[in-house]
Amino acid sequence: PLVDGLVGFCRRWRPDLVVWEPLTFAAPVAAESLGVPHVRFLWGLDLIGRARHHHLARRPPDAPRPDPLTDWMGHMARRSGTVFTERMTRGHLTLDPFPDPLALDPVPGVDRLPVRYIPYNGRAVSPGWLAGARSGRARVCLTLGATAVDRLHTGTGLDVNGLVRALAATGAEVVLALTPDQLDALRDPPEGVVAAGPTPLHTLLPTCDAVVHHGGVGTLCTAMVHGVPQLVLPQVIAPMYIYDEPVLAERLDRQGAGLTVRSAVLEGGELTGMLARLLEGREHREAARDLAAQALAMPGPGRTAHTLHHLTHTGV
Missing domain, CATH: 3.40.50.2000 (Glycogen Phosphorylase B;)
Incomplete structure (x- = not known):
């Protein structure tokens, strides 16, 4: 037809x-x-x-x-x-x-x-707190697409709560740009966690020092054009939905603009350490800015x- x-x-x-x-x-x-x-x-x-x-x-x-x-x-x-x-x-x-x-x-x-690449998120209202004063801590965005929450519970070693605790252990402000269902699974979030819910990434990511995500093209490329270092967790995607996320994550890692968690089972200590490397290491910020310059050219x-x-x- x-x-x-x-x-x-x-x-x-x-x-x-x-x-x-x-x-x-x-x-x-x-x-x-x-x-x-x-x-x-x-x-x-x-x-x-x-x-x-x-x-x-x-x-x-x-x-x-x-x-x-x-x-x-x-x-x-x-x-x-x-x-x-x-x-x-x-x-x-x-x-x-x-x-x-x-x-x-x-x-x-x-x-x-x-x-x-032109970031697109459809029509949306930018939340007012984005224009407010920063806390003084590094800001990290966590977004997992729409299909990752079940995978987190069934095969990767950490649920949403464990993932959030691992990221917050760096001392950063962690902004959860998650779906309502993903936020519903959250229990007793640590201090410094902002449960923002669905947020237009083209307004949020320019204010962030790093982003942690599943490797989806929209998230990865929006972070790319804004020069934001990325920590990619392609294993959180349900196997039936995987396309190019692992390949893109590896190429981003090789370029230096991000890090990729390769182990099938996520461990909190490993995630905390890798995020700390992104936030503290100048080489990843410089590589992310260089990649952004190439994309914008x-x-x-x-x-x-x-x-x-x-x-x-x-x-x-």
Whole structure:
């Protein structure tokens, strides 16, 4: 239904360009059926493009039938009046919001166009206490996305309370930008803990000295553009939801702008020590500022829009 509906809509509306996210393969089918250019917009590392490249590289040339993606997209393309090409899996261009230290190595055949990450949190009211005087202590944000609380209770060695106590043991002010369900699990928080609840990170993180999180792209990249050192706990994500978080965490760690907890079981003392290193070590702050400078130097949306406008006239 999505392919037929999208193709029909595009034929009525006649777009000059189709921008699609990496899992919506109906979009390039629709674009190719109209003969208009199409562009992938990455919301994470290009693991899909890399997996596609490795799959084709390992596939014997005399394989008896097309691979499943080629088979399915080829059928959809023929039904829509066009033919399948590999361009349908990668677009004319691929918009990539990651600066070079975090981006994956180039994938052959993928024309990567860097674009600056713009933090987005939707419409929100910034809490009044953010504009107030600081306590004089370092400020640390804790955010765990929307899927981590069950994982904390079932497999990582610490529940929310243990995690909060470990972070507060550094003496920092710990701001809990958690969901209501996660806050409901909190019992007797230590002194210096602020149960803020859902808070727009683009307003909170510029006031923080560090952020502790699960490795989600939105949190990681918002911290990145604001130059905030990061402590990443990818193991708190339920396995069924893991995508690129461990890979991103490792690349951030390698660049020096953050630290990654690699052990499957979280230990309070280890977390306290790692957070203390982020707060006290100048090298992590400098690396985070350097990464922010590289991210902010990437072409902004206006410049990217100019490139895409050119693409609609040239098709290349």
